[in-house]
Each structure stands twice: as structure tokens, then as C-alpha cells.
Amino acid sequence: MHRLTRRSVSAILRTGGGARYRNSAAPISCSVPIFDSVGEGESRSRWYSVLLPKRSDTVKSLSQVQHLKDTLFLGKRYESTSAASDASATPPAERYEYQAEVSRLMDLIVNSLYSNKEVFLRELISNASDALDKLRFLSVTQPDLLKGGVDLDIRIQTDKENGIVTITDTGIGMTQQELVDCLGTIAQSGTAKFLKALKDSKDAGGDNNLIGQFGVGFYSAFLVCDRVVVSTKSPKSDKQYVWEGEANASSYTIREETDPEKLLPRGTCLTLHLKRDDKGFAHPERIQKLVKNYSQFVSFPIYTWQEKGFTKEVEVDEDPAETKKDGQDEQPEKKKKTKTVVEKYWDWELTNETQPIWLRNPKEVTTEEYNEFYKKTFNEYLDPLASSHFTTEGEVEFRSILYVPAIAPMGKDDIVNPKTKNIRLYVKRVFISDDFDGELFPRYLSFVKGVVDSNDLPLNVSREILQESRIVRIMRKRLVRKAFDMILGISMSENKDDYDKFWENFGKHLKLGCIEDRENHKRIAPLLRFFSSQSVDELISLDEYVENMKPEQKDIYYMAADSVTSARNTPFLERLLEKDLEVLFLVDPIDEVAIQNLKAYKEKNFVDISKEDLDLGDKNEEKDKEIKQEFGQTCDWIKKRLGDKVASVQISNRLSSSPCVLVSGKFGWSANMERLMKAQTAGDTSSLDFMRGRRVFEINPEHPIIRNLNTACKSNPNDEDAQKAIDLLYDAALVSSGFTPENPAQLGGKIYEMMDIALSGKWSTPIEAQHPGAISNNTETVEAEVVEPVEAGSQK
Secondary structure, three states: OOOEOHHHHHHHHHOOOOHHHOOOOOOOEEEEEEEEEEEOOEEEEEEEEEEOOOOOOOOOOHHHHHHHHHHOOEOOOOEOOOOOOOHHHOOOOOOOOOOOOHHHHHHHHHHHOOOOOOHHHHHHHHHHHHHHHHHHHHOOOOHHHHOOOOOOOEEEEEEOOOOEEEEEEOOOOOOHHHHHHHOOOOOOOHHHHHHHHHHHHOOOOOOOOOOOOOOOHHHHHHHOEEEEEEEEEOOOOOOEEEEEEEOOOOOEEEEEOOOHHHOOOOEEEEEEEEOHHHHHHHOHHHHHHHHHHHOOOOOOOEEEEEEEEEEEEEEOOOOHHHHHHHHHOOOOOOOOOEEEEEEEEEEEEEOOOOOOHHHOOHHHOOHHHHHHHHHHHHOOOOOOOEEEEEEEOOOOOEEEEEEEOOOOOOOOHHHOOOOOOOEEEEEOOEEEEOOOOOOOOOHHHOOOEEEEEEOOOOEOOOOOOEOOOHHHHHHHHHHHHHHHHHHHHHHOOOOHHHHHHHHHHHHHHHHHHHHHOHHHHHHHHHHOEEEEOOEEEEEEEHHHHHHHOOOOOOOEEEEEOOOHHHHHOOHHHHHHHHOOOOEEEEOOOOHHHHHHHHOEEOOEEEEEOOEOOOOOOOOOHHHHHHHHHHHHHHHHHHHHHHHHHOOEEEEOOOOOOOOEEEEEOOOOOOHHHHHHHHOOOOOOOHHHHHHOOOEEEEEOOOOHHHHHHHHHHHHOOOOHHHHHHHHHHHHHHHHHOOOOOOOHHHHHHHHHHHHHHHHOOOOOOHHHHHOOOOOOOOOOOOOOOOOOOOOOOOOO
16 A cells, blocks of 8 residues: 655645546535544544645535545544544543563563672661561550560571571561562562551651662572572461572462471571572671671671680590500609690671661760771771761751771872772661762762761662762762861861871872862861971961961962972072062972962962062062163063073062072963973873963073173173073073973083183192193103211311
8 A cells, every 4th residue: 555645645635636526626624534444343433634725615515525535545644623523532541551571570670780799688687677677666556566575686597518598587577468569579668668658647756767668679689599488477477478489480489387397486587599609608707797798787686607616625545555655654643635626616696796876976975986986897907086976957867977097098099099988878777888989078088987877868779879969969068068177176186296197198188179179178278288488397277377478468479399498499489588478388299280279368369489470569660660771682682592492581570699580471380380291191292382382581680690791782792602601591590490401411511611611720820820831741860969067167
């Protein structure tokens, strides 16, 4: 069958629909019922509208339209909006439920939701904890539920040889119908259903410890199991039922427990038959480690079946030969030989001993308890420098304890690696994750350790990924604020050694914060510490610098160098030291970038004294005009000699004892930054020429060398020695200003030549200097004549 498009239909209608209707009148529009075939032996009536070219004639007969429908195969039908088509003509829609292939859905839940197999134990322990919590809650109004006097606890036993793990709780248990509803219905959370019932009855308290919410945690057992057997006994039922299911199966079985040895007083027992590749989870030590990692702070005691031992003395069987020999000695008394052996046995061991102290009132927790919790949780051996225990309420509710470590980790690589596992996230005391990429703390505060426990966190179903949301952003903001308050407390402590220790270990982190976190500049800046021209042995804060500023000083001056010694001896400091202006020394590679991002502190701008246009507030326009008139020609002469090496030659206002200095452009790299960028492994060398292109050569008009060059410029500007002196002066300024000479060998040759001129004949004797050829090379020996002594008046 060929279909006609709307355009084709319109064309046919414009031509009258064919030769048969060529002379017939065409209607403007018509709405007629046309019967469509719906199914076998079934038809339904719909109203259709055929839009025709505008004509003044009307349809004479509906049979023409019916014939038109039979003749044309309309590619698209247009439902009429006419009032003639009422709703009763459309049959009611039927609603269908989504269907799912159960085995495929189970496979997706098991193998797609969870990225780590070991979380199965966390999920199952959480289910057991919920069962115990439900029992405790219901027993308030129904005390009979606790009959039997069984303790509320969770016990985990392993069979390493057969690869079986058994998890038993004494919680509320399940009836047969609850087994079908909770375990037989995927994604139906019994805990969520219980909470909803409590909410509807308005009996739920503000603080509940129930964990479950998605209804898929139980099926995580199939991550490591081929078969799961659930035996459960509810106080509401006299019978105990057994649920059994296998991995990748679409069905399960429920039967009544008839074995008297397997009957439970109350609660649930999960028997996990591990897969061949996952039988390592049946080792008692591994189960104990997982419990301590994920379920350490569950509110009910968790016992694991562990092998233990004790020492005792046992007698040693004596050798018959030695006994016979001892008998010959006829020793009447002899002590029996013994040895120490270790006798092993199995017993229950409490695994979750550490209590979640963040749930307690901070006023009731001592410093020793905080330190002990820190050492156990983070495997540290030193007490932390500071701790902060707080509870946040309102839009987001969570509890947290934060710590500042005493020392940085070995290697200090966490400054570039945000995934330091230092923040442990809990939801209702169940460990979720410690692998975050800056969601809760920025990278520069990655050294802060702590725990965060919240009931409001938006997690994905696997409870492994913290979803980005407004709640997370609010939590991050509050955690960062508390961390800064804690660090500020260290800085204001009476013991200054504490902050000195902190700054030595984590100072670079805060400087990184100046670059990455503009919102918290006001919190970071008071915590920064630097050496200065007036404090070369002790670090000072920016607040101390501002307090020491001169009344007329408007800016905060700094100098970036590779060491304090280099900064102290730089020529840029000369005039500032004379005026007693303090200059900060930025000696860490990150310092200069951090200060440039900070820009200002307490409305005082940071100014680099190694860049052009330095304003020291002592300008004398008349004097400057006279100096420029006197040395203007010299500046042009020096610029002509140096060419493109410098952008300009200017009179300096920062020098007092040095003849010249080479300053960077206002928006270019300083000498220190240029040195750092050259040292970058993955640096872009193409930007070096652009950023260092503008250098200004400043001269000191009061220095004798510059005055001599000024005289040479006016008397003999083409003198070769004067030209060489300019070149050497530039090279010397290049080195003294912190730049690297492009041709060190050439610079060395110039220095040697100048030394030769300066030292020529300096240590020669005057005679040698006047008669250099007087020294004879004749080595002939002359014998001395011996003269006898003669008395006076005598003759020989």
C-alpha cells in the first residue's frame, strides 16, 4: 500500500480528486464519521476532518466524501475539534503495570548497585540492627514481645572450611506473610514501611535509629553467596519459617522449621553459603575487620566467633634412657620436667567496643576520651593538636567531631591528593564511605580528620556515593567553617609552639586555600604566617604586620625570593629599609601565587617591591624633574645600547647604595616567578617570552658609576669602554635582581676582563714596575772575598 503525504492529498483535492469529480464542487471542510478497523470483527467510529481549498460551494452529498475516503489513502488523519465529536466516542484507556524479568532485575541489583563486595556484611548487620530497634520500640507498648529474656545482640559465626557465614539477631523476626512481603518483594523496605506506619500514627519520636530505606540491602548477600537461608521466628507467631533463595533464580521457597535443634526463641538467623571465589569472607579475622570498619558504632553489641588461647604448664614425658641413667645416680628427689603450651578454644568476642562519642553531649566528654577515640579511629599514635565536637540543627542536621593532626602524613602527598580518607561518613552510625573527592571538604583542608554522622544525607541506593545536592553544599560550608574556627583556636592559644607546629606541617595547605577558595579569604588570611625584614627569625601574622605599619604607609610590601638570605640582600629593599618600612619575605614557591590571589588584607593592597611603579609616598616633583633633565639623555643612551633587552630605562626611587636594578613589568612575572615557571616539569615555555617581555632598567643617579656614565654620555657616547661598562652593568643587575643570565659564560668573560684591567700591576714592586727588563736571567755565581781584620796603625 502506498501512502500519500499531506501535500499530495492537497494537490489531489485541488484538482478535484480525479477525472470523475473534476466538475464537482469541493467543500470548505467536512466532518464525517469514518469507520476504522480495530480488530477482527470489530470497528469503531472516529470523526475526521478533511481540509480542502477554500471554495464558496458546499457539499451536496455525504456520499461523495465517503467515496473520497474509499478512493484516497490518507497518509495522516486530522481529528476534528468540532463540538460534534464528544468524549463518549473515545473508548476508555486501559492501565497496565510495568513488568520485569525477576532474574534479570536481581542480577542488576546485585552486580550493578554495589562496587565493593564487602558491603554485604554492612547491609545485613544494618538489617539486624533495624530488627532489634523495631523490637525495642514495639516493646514499650507490648512488653510481652520481650518474653524469654533473650539479650538484644547480633552474633556472627563463620565456618572457614565449608565457606559458611551465619548472622543471628534477637530482633523482631518475621511471620510467613512478612517473609513474602519483605524478602519476596524486591525494593520494598520493611523499615521504610514501619517508619511510615509510625508517622501515620504520630507515634514516631524525633530520634530513631532505623537505617533501612531502599529495600534492596538484603539482596547484597548474593554478591558473595550462591544460596541464602533465612530462618526467622516472630513473637507474633508460634511457628518458625525458613526462607531459601539462590543467586540468579527467579523463585524462592518458604517452609516451616521442624528441626527442634534449629528453633529460635526469637529473631532471625541468616546462613550464607559463600561462592567458591569468596570463601575468604569466612575467615573470622576478616569478618571482625569488616565489622570494625563498617558497623563499629551500631547501637547493639556485635559478637564474633573468635579463636582464643591461654598458656599453661604441662609435664613432659621423660626419655627412658635418661630415666635409667638418673636411677643409677640414686637421686632421691627430682623435679618433673614441664613446658609452656598455648591451649586454644573458641568463644564469643565483643567487636564493637568503641562507642560513638559524637552522640554524647560535648560537655560530658573529656579531652582524654576525644584523644583516645581519635587514636583508635584513625590509627594514630600522637594526640591531636585540636578537636571540635558540634551538632548542627535546622535545615540540615548532623553531628561531627573534627581533629587537627599533630603531624602531616609521610610524603605530604595529600596536598595534591584530595582522596585522603580522613573524613569518615556515617549514616545513623553505619559507616558509608571515606572516599570523597572534595564533596565534604576542599582539597586544601584535606588534612583535617573526623567523623560526620547524619540522617539527612542524599545517598544512592548502594549507600556508596554522596549525591550532589543543596544539603551537601550546606554541610560542606558548615564543616569548613568549624574547621577554620578550630584552627583559629590553635593560633590564639597561649602555647605558641602549637601553632608553630601546625604551620610547619600544614601551612602550605592554607596557602593553597588562598588560590582555590576565594569565598573563605577572610578566614584564611589571619592564619597566614611569613618572615619579614624586621622579623627574619620568627614568623609573623598579617595582623602583626598591619599593627607595625607606619601612619603614612598605605600598602603591604612583599618580596618573593628563594630564601630569607636572598630576600634580605636584594637591592629592592635599600630605600624601604632606610624608611623603616617592613617587607614580607615570601620564600615558599606557593607564597607569591597565594598573595596575588589574596590581593588585599584589611583594605591594604599587597605590593611587590620588585615591580615597576613602586610608590613609597615620598615623591618630590620638582626634584624628580631636575634629575630627569640631567639624566634623561643618559637613559636614552643606555636604552639604545641595551636595545630589546629592556622596555625602558628610568630613574629609580628604590635604590640607595646599588647603581642599578632590573625590575619586572607591572603585570608580568617577577624574577622569582620566572625561576619557578622555568623549573616546571610540564611548563609551557612559549609563555616565558611573553610574560617576561617587559623589564625596566632603573638607575641610581646618586651612584658614582652612573655619574661617570652620565659624563661619558655627554663627552664621548661612542667610547668602547663606556659601552662595555653598560653591558656589564646590565648583567650585574640581572643577577642581583634575581634573574638568570642567558649567557653565563659571556658574563664570566666580561668579569674576567674587568678584573684584568683593575688588577693589572697592582701587586708589582716599584722598580719592577719602572724597569721591567732590569731583572737579569744570568745565574753565574760570584765568589765572595774574605778580608782579614787589621788593627789601627798597623801595616801589613
